[in-house]
Amino acid sequence: MKTLNKLVAIALPALLLAGCELGSKEQEQVGFRGTAMVQISDPDSKAKVGDIPAPPYELTAEMIAGDRASTAYENVPVLGNVSVDEFNYLMQAMTTWIAPDGSNVKDAGCTYCHNPENMASDEKYTKVVARKMLLMTQNINATWAPHFSKQENAGVTCWTCHRGNPVPVNNWSTAMPEPGTITGKKYGGNTPAASVAYASLNFDPFTDYLAGKDNIRVGGKEFPTAASQAAIQSTEKTYGLMMHMSQGLGVNCTFCHNSNNFAKWEDSRPQRVTAWYGIRMVRDINNNYISALGDVWPANGKGAYGNRRGPHGDPLKVNCATCHQGINKPLGGAKMLKDYPALKGAAPVAAPAPVVAAAPAPAETAAAAEAVKPAA
Ligand code: HEC
Ligand code: HEC
Ligand code: HEC
Numbered sequence: 494m495k496t497l498n499k500l501v502a503i504a505l506p507a508l509l510l511a512g513c514e515l516g517s518k519e520q521e522q523v524g525f526r527g528t529a530m531v532q533i534s535d536p537d538s539k540a541k542v543g544d545i546p547a548p549p550y551e552l553t554a555e556m557i558a559g560d561r562a563s564t565a566y567e568n569v570p571v572l573g574n575v576s577v578d579e580f581n582y583l584m585q586a587m588t589t590w591i592a593p594d595g596s597n598v599k600d601a602g603c604t605y606c607h608n609p610e611n612m613a614s615d616e617k618y619t620k621v622v623a624r625k626m627l628l629m630t631q632n633i634n635a636t637w638a639p640h641f642s643k644q645e646n647a648g649v650t651c652w653t654c655h656r657g658n659p660v661p662v663n664n665w666s667t668a669m670p671e672p673g674t675i676t677g678k679k680y681g682g683n684t685p686a687a688s689v690a691y692a693s694l695n696f697d698p699f700t701d702y703l704a705g706k707d708n709i710r711v712g713g714k715e716f717p718t719a720a721s722q723a724a725i726q727s728t729e730k731t732y733g734l735m736m737h738m739s740q741g742l743g744v745n746c747t748f749c750h751n752s753n754n755f756a757k758w759e760d761s762r763p764q765r766v767t768a769w770y771g772i773r774m775v776r777d778i779n780n781n782y783i784s785a786l787g788d789v790w791p792a793n794g795k796g797a798y799g800n801r802r803g804p805h806g807d808p809l810k811v812n813c814a815t816c817h818q819g820i821n822k823p824l825g826g827a828k829m830l831k832d833y834p835a836l837k838g839a840a841p842v843a844a845p846a847p848v849v850a851a852a853p854a855p856a857e858t859a860a861a862a863e864a865v866k867p868a869a
């Protein structure tokens with residue numbers, strides 16, 4: 494018995510500390526031979542795509558061509574140019590995506606956004622939010638096309654983020670440490686947190702990189718000979734963000750990087766360019782749409798449907814996991830947008846982003862950043 498106890502005492506911590514998952518792994522060579530570009534995945538822990546709700550009914554070309562919604566309704570600044578039939582179809586779909594009838598959401602159904610006595614009134618904050626979200630979704634699909642494959646109808650709908658919930662399951666808000674406390678002295682580190690896949694890295698890489706515009710450049714110029722000028726804090730934060738990106742997409746670092754040199758664009762995979770656009774797209778979503786709603790978000794304790802802000806008063810924002818949910822192509826790459834043409838949005842007002850070759854030089858990506866100007 495004593496030896497057994499001893500054995501358990503030795504074996505248990507060893508297992509806990511091993512940091513490895515049991516079971517067989519799949520590996521794929523995604524670039525130049527060797528271990529620098531090998532993609533390892535665990536078939537057991539692959540995220541599931543889940544059911545995608547069917548459209549409310551078939552939307553025919555005749556229906557799309559019918560009378561405009563602005564001729565039938567009073568207060569439709571965003572969807573006024575869509576046909577009445579398509580408008581009603583979209584209202585039904587939005588209800589399924591955000592507050593489905595029969596769910597345990599309070600006021601589920603049309604009344605989640607509307608006062609049924611007066612559909613045109615904007616008295617519920619949820620309707621005001623939904624109007625901004627319509628503009629946001631159109632902007633994602635039109636302006637941020639470089640984040641999506643060139644396949645027709647690759648893009649997003651409200652479902653991509655919401656999945657039948659008023660607030661998407663994966664979100665973040667500022668989580669700066671409290672300076673007055675002992676935990677505050679850790680500068681956001683040494684607190685294994687889910688946000689960075691339980692690494693002991695700064696647990697809020699989002700405020701600076703997915704809302705702020707801080708540069709994500711920590712490598713030395715002439716790797717490995719020249720030392721990096723970056724502070725250890727920004728290096729840790731960069732790695733924290735990278736841990737989130739890997740976990741959010743359910744991939745390893747080598748899905749995007751050649752681990753021989755993480756900074757070098759020429760040796761990276763094309764997916765890193767997609768991710769580069771993704772970071773800029775997320776900043777646009779968070780700053781120009783969600784945070785721009787300001788005090789439309791009720792103060793905590795004041796909302797009809799629960800808290801909509803984090804502990805520091807900022808609203809709940811988007812990161813890679815909001816859409817991806819552990820899969821490199823959200824919803825397994827399903828092309829939902831084809832059934833909801835009203836969400837495609839107009840072609841971008843600014844010149845379309847230049848086609849970036851598989852391996853952009855930093856200068857080219859900087860130029861691309863200039864070209865992709867967020868719409869108002
Ligand atoms: C997630 C929020 C949301 C839900 C749920 C919702 N709507 Fe709407 N509805 C809106 C928004 C936003 C507008 C205004 C669109 C615009 O600005 O162009 C609107 C406008 C309307 C209008 C036009 C009213 C007018 O005269 O201006 C009608 C009619 C309408 N909705 C019907 C419905 C019906 C029926 C349902 C349930 C099947 C529904 N809506 C569910 C957000 C919602
Ligand atoms: C990129 C992800 C994303 C997409 C796409 C998106 N939303 Fe949202 N939405 C959010 C986030 C995040 C919140 C939560 C913000 C908060 O609570 O502070 C939210 C909140 C809302 C709310 C407020 C709910 C409440 O109870 O407070 C409504 C209504 C809403 N969205 C409607 C829509 C509609 C309609 C669409 C499609 C036209 C849409 N959203 C598309 C991310 C998204
Ligand atoms: C989905 C693609 C993707 C994944 C996965 C990914 N990265 Fe990155 N990484 C990027 C992009 C894009 C940038 C550049 C960001 C920018 O310029 O805004 C970057 C930048 C970096 C940098 C800074 C490079 C420089 O120029 O100084 C380091 C270091 C890094 N990543 C390490 C990692 C590590 C370690 C992992 C795994 C834990 C990882 N990355 C996973 C896309 C990815």
Ligand code: HEC
Nearest residue numbers: 641642647648738764767768771772813816821822823826
């Ligand atoms: C608004 C939703 C949304 C958000 C937020 C988002 N993505 Fe994506 N992303 C998509 C969609 C949709 C696709 C697939 C497009 C297609 O079907 O071609 C995609 C594709 C990708 C791909 C290509 C995958 C492949 O297999 O080739 C990468 C890499 C990627 N995203 C990285 C990111 C990173 C990193 C972030 C966070 C900084 C991010 N995405 C945030 C919607 C999103």
